[in-house]
Structure formats: C-alpha cells, structure tokens
Amino acid sequence: MKAFPFSRFVPNLLTLTALCAGLSSIKFALVGRWEAAVTLVFVAMILDGMDGRVARLLNSASKLGAELDSLADFCNFGVVPGILVYLFSLKNLGVVGWPIVLFYTLCMVLRLARFNTLLDQPMGNYFIGVSAPFGALLSLTPLMLYFQFDYMLRPAFYGGWIFCVACALVSRVPTFSLKKGTVARPWILPLFVGAVVFVAMMISAPWLMLSLLSLIYVASIPFSMRLYKKQES
Numbered sequence: 001m002k003a004f005p006f007s008r009f010v011p012n013l014l015t016l017t018a019l020c021a022g023l024s025s026i027k028f029a030l031v032g033r034w035e036a037a038v039t040l041v042f043v044a045m046i047l048d049g050m051d052g053r054v055a056r057l058l059n060s061a062s063k064l065g066a067e068l069d070s071l072a073d074f075c076n077f078g079v080v081p082g083i084l085v086y087l088f089s090l091k092n093l094g095v096v097g098w099p100i101v102l103f104y105t106l107c108m109v110l111r112l113a114r115f116n117t118l119l120d121q122p123m124g125n126y127f128i129g130v131s132a133p134f135g136a137l138l139s140l141t142p143l144m145l146y147f148q149f150d151y152m153l154r155p156a157f158y159g160g161w162i163f164c165v166a167c168a169l170v171s172r173v174p175t176f177s178l179k180k181g182t183v184a185r186p187w188i189l190p191l192f193v194g195a196v197v198f199v200a201m202m203i204s205a206p207w208l209m210l211s212l213l214s215l216i217y218v219a220s221i222p223f224s225m226r227l228y229k230k231q232e233s
Helices: 010-030 034-057 063-088 090-117 132-149 155-169 185-204 206-232
Strands: 126-128 174-176
Touching: 010 034, 010 063, 034 063, 034 132, 063 090, 063 132, 063 155, 090 132, 090 155, 132 155, 132 206, 174 206, 185 206
Parallel strands: none
Antiparallel strands: 126 174
C-alpha cells in the first residue's frame, strides 16, 4: 500500500478546520452568542490565509486542495455572513430581508468563480472587485460596531449595506491584493511597528480595530483605482 507523508494533508486539514469554524458560527448565532459567532468567522479567515501558504511551503498543493479552498470560501465568506446578518437584523425587514441575503450570497459565488477563471491571468498587486475575505469583513462591520458601541442600526441600513457590499464583490473595481504586494525597504520598519501596535490594540479593542480595518480598506479603493489606471496607461 502506497504511503503518503502527513505534510501532504496539512493544508487540507486547515481548510476543513476553517469550514468547521464557519459552520459553527451559525450554531452560536442561533443561540444569540453573536460575538462568538463573528469571532469564528475571523478564525476561518485566518485559517484561509494560512492554508495556501502552508501548501506552498510544504510543496503539497493539489487540485483537491484548490477545490476545497474555493468551496470553504463560499461557505465561510458567502453563506455564513449572510445568515448571521439575517438572523441579527435583516429578518426584521420582512419579505425584503431574505432576498438581500440571497443576492449577497450569489454575488459572492460569482466573485469566487471569476477569481478561479482569472488564475491564469495574473493581476499583479490587484484583485478585480472586493476580495471574498474583505467582503465578509465588510458585511459584518455593522455587527462589530454594535459590539463596540452598543448601538443598534436600523434593519434598512443593514439591508442597504449588504446590498452595496454584494455589488462591490462583482464589480470591476481594482482593489489592492496583499498576497503579492511588495514593500520598499524604508517602509519595512514602520509597517512592522504598525503591525505590532495593531495587534496590541486588537487585544484591548478587537471590534473597534476590525471596524477601523474595514474603513481603511474602503478608503484605499480610490487609491487602488488610481494606481491601477496609471499602471495600465
């Protein structure tokens, strides 16, 4: 019987663990443990960022792993955030709430499908449209603001926000990609210090810092559009 090294399965185990975290998020949402539910989505995000890098590091990338990763992303960043926002607020919109969730989820699967078709057409330091993890982050930002400030926004705001995020997912707007970005030598130390400060602040005020991260990401989009246009000209 042919034996396979354990390292070959590590990336897939990370992907499946991320999927379990995402699905467990729904369970916590159903019993009203909202902070735990959102935390598990971010656990899934962290594991999603690790599996591909671990696969390349261990030289264990596979077609199965790529398919698993795409399916897990759809669940963790498309299905789960939509259900969380629906249970938290959109259910109060009556017949309008669920179609908004469906629209967001369909836009996420279209965004992931488009990403898979563009793998052979590298975009350098850019994505086309908002990336799946940041789409999930943006969709959950109103919940995080509630956790931080204990202020409940109207369901209509949640509906409009999720609709805008969904449109951004399938848009043609170029957004920065952190996967292939490079850092000039003079910026290495400031970025390292900034990362340390961010992690320290995450410990004391995680929801505020994640909401701030969402704001920074949205604010970066005009700059990514301008730089991409300059690069293409």
